[in-house]
Structures are given as C-alpha cells and as structure tokens.
Amino acid sequence: MGYGGPPVLTDVDLAVSEGELVALVGANGAGKSTLLKVIVGLLSPSTGTVRVFGTEPHLAAPRIAYLPQAEELRWDYPLRVDDVVAMGRIGRKGSVPEGAQHDALARVSAADLARRPIAALSGGQRQRVLLARALVARPELLLLDEPATGVDPATEEQLMTVLRDIASTGRTVLVSTHDLAGVVAHFRRVVCLNGRIVADGDVSLLRDDRVLRETYGGHRPAGPFDYADEHHA
C-alpha cells in the first residue's frame, strides 16, 4: 500500500471484529493514516484485498465514518458548529432522523456549542465536533486519525468514554494515536505499525521492549509503563 512511491505499508494482515476498540500506534510515516485510508476506500492497496463488512471499501462507505486529522480542515471558514455536524448527513444512504444532529452533539457533551463559529473552537472542541459529525449517521465502523492530537486530558478522557460506549453497542472503532499512555488506559487491543504490522494483540504488548524498539526504531519514546514504574519507585 502506498502513494505511488515505495510502499508505505506491506504485509498487512489484520482482521477486526464487530464491537472491537483497536488502537493503531507507530511513528510518523509508519502507515497509520495510510491503513485507515485504505479501509475507508480513499486509497487502494497495490496488492491484496480489503474487505469491509464482507464487501469492497467504497461499497461499505455509507456504513463507515472517518475522522480526518483535524489540521487538514479549514477551521477559518465562516461556519457554525451545527453546519459542520450537518455534513454528517451528506453521502449517507437512507434518511437520517431529524434530531440526529442534536443527539450527536449531546453525545459528545457539546450541545451548547451548536451555534458557535468554528473559528472560535479549541483543539478539544474541534475533535468533539468532528466526532459528533461522524456519529450523525450512526456508522457501524468508526475510523479516527489521531483524535488525541492537540486535545487536553479531560477531553481525551471524554472522547474515549464515548468511543468505548460506541464499541460496547457492537460497533467497531479504530483509532490511530501517538499517546501510548492513553492506549494503555483506554484500549484492550493495540496494533503496532512500522511499515508492517510489528505486533497485534493485548495492550500489554507495549510492555515488551522488543515490540517498542521494532515499532519506533532506535529512538523509541518513553513507554507507557515507564511512567507507572516511576510512581512505584
């Protein structure tokens, strides 16, 4: 899988079941975003197949919601929060119920932001608005590209609570992230990427020095458990 140059990702063999909440970790350029884009059908694999709900990604698109990295969006536009949330209806099959937008905003505790100009939103509020937009059409698969970037800990906690709720109702959530401590705190399954799948399993894999080295190369970040260990000392 790649963008025409050397492949960004090779040998990806990954199956995710309904109701799972999965974290994708890896350094910048490790292929996290690429993998999410392949799943939603924005990129096609050069070899191999991707099946989403047993069909081609683009055919499954109406059942998938994808949250791009927040900095890719034009937050300077003269739009209000509910204009952005309303975009969640566009391209969706079937009718979306009338109150869906309000419900989605309430779900991320942002009902009071509805009339706020988007230019005035903080990083955490932007993420909540994007998540609300994704929830409008009640997707069965939710893909989030680095939602924790530029978000304060309280908002991250809140986002994760919403995502856990969604997963607990049998819907599937994949999140790419740099925040290893957040992964350990909120996820059960982690997929470590570094141009390929280095490891895939319980988040306790992040305890394994070999896994972290292979995921991040020589310059591995502080592991999520280093912090905890310091506390015990």
Add this chain to the structure above:
Amino acid sequence: MPDLFEPLQYGFVIRAILAASIVGIVCASVGIFVILRSLAFLGDAISHAAFPGVVIAFLLKANVIIGGSIAAIGSALAIGLIARRSGLREDATIGVVFAGMFALGVVLFGRIRTYTGDLLGILLGDVLGVTEDQLVLAAVAAIVIVSALWILRRELIFVSFDPTGAAAAGLPVLRYDALLLGLIGLAIAVSVQVVGIVLVVAMLVTPAATARLIARDLPEMVRLTVAFALASAVAGMYASYYVNTASGGTIVLVATLLFALTWIARSTRRRQTR
C-alpha cells in the same frame, strides 16, 4: 441631488444597469467559493484565458460570450487537470496556461485591425454596448450558475472545507472541483462584456472578500456578498453616468471603496470594543 430616474429614459442605460446587476449576482455567488478556496489568482487567470475565445468568436462573427465561455471553462479544467497530472503546484500551472492563452489572444488580436474599438471593449468592458440578446444570454447563464450553486451548496461546502472527509463519505470530490471551475469560467465569460477581461477578477473577489471581513456565518456571507456586489454595480453605473467615466472601472472602484470602508469600520469597532 441628481434625478435618479433621468438616466433610465435611455434603453441602453437600463440594459446596462440590468447587465451590471446580473454580473454582480453571478460574480457574488461564484466569488464566495473563489474566496473560500483561495482561488483569486485562478479567477484572474481564467478571465485572461477567455481572451482568445472572445477574439476567435469575433473573427467568426459568433457570440463573444459563448466564445469566451468555451475558452474560459476549457482553461479552468485544463489547469486543474495539468496540476493533477504533472505534479507541478497549481500556481505554476495557472501561470503557464493563463499566459499562453492570453498570448494566443494577443497574436490573434493583432491579425484584425479594423474593429479594434469593439475588441478594446472586451478588454476593458463595454456595458453600454450590451444588446438585448446578450442580456438574455447573461440572464440564462446567471440562472444556471446560481441554481447549480444553490442545489449543490452543501456538497460544495463540504468538499471545500474537508476534502478528505468528503471523499471518505463517498462524494466525487474531483467532479465537484471540476464543476466549480466550470462555473467560475462561465461566470467570467458572462461578466467580460460588462467589466472587461482585466477587471473581472475584481467582481469575483472584492464583494466576497468584503463580506468575509465581517460575516459571522455562511448565510450572512451570502447576503452581504450579493448586497455589496449589487450596490457596486448600480452605484457604479450611476456614478459613471453622471461623472462620465468608464463604467467597468467605476463599478470596480465602488466595490473597492466599499471594501476599504468596511475594513476601516471593522477596525474602528474592534478598537472600541477592546
């Protein structure tokens, strides 16, 4: 106070005011997207690229709006296509296509020396020379442009605000971009008769940019853009009638003045509220 009905006794003045108003509305609606997508340079380029189409139509004694539309829309789509295929940045492609097309216009223009007065009107605008046929054609084009933008407004905003998210939701982003370029090209061709090739970009950019200074949301930006554009068109026509100046230039000057006043008013209000 001059008698505001006095100019209206002349048919050509009424046609001119109608034409300027149509151009104001067309450019305002397209201009909102030109501003939101940062396409001011592209708008300038497309208007210059319309030149050879106008000259060829003139040589063939065909309708100059149609000739201009074909060249403008063709260049707009070519710019988008070349930028995607060549890997060059869009501003480079715009520069190449715009200069090449305008040069073609200049060369062809040099071949005909007889009716240069009419062709100068194309470069600088000749709103007083608008015929009834041209007015009807402009009105039809205006209806097409405004209804296309209105019907597809949600999709076009989504695609502009968040192209990746829109593509992920299954929207054909490239097709919407092409449609937008085509509508910009058509709007320019319709406007050339009124303000001329050199000044069309001002009608596309200035009213929408003025509205962008103060609008808090999109409906407000649409209302203000149309208001600024219509005010510039009508006030510019009247001013050019009484002061006896070139209409296209006067309309653009009024629009520029409105921009300056709005900016000053905004700065003063901000200083007060601070």
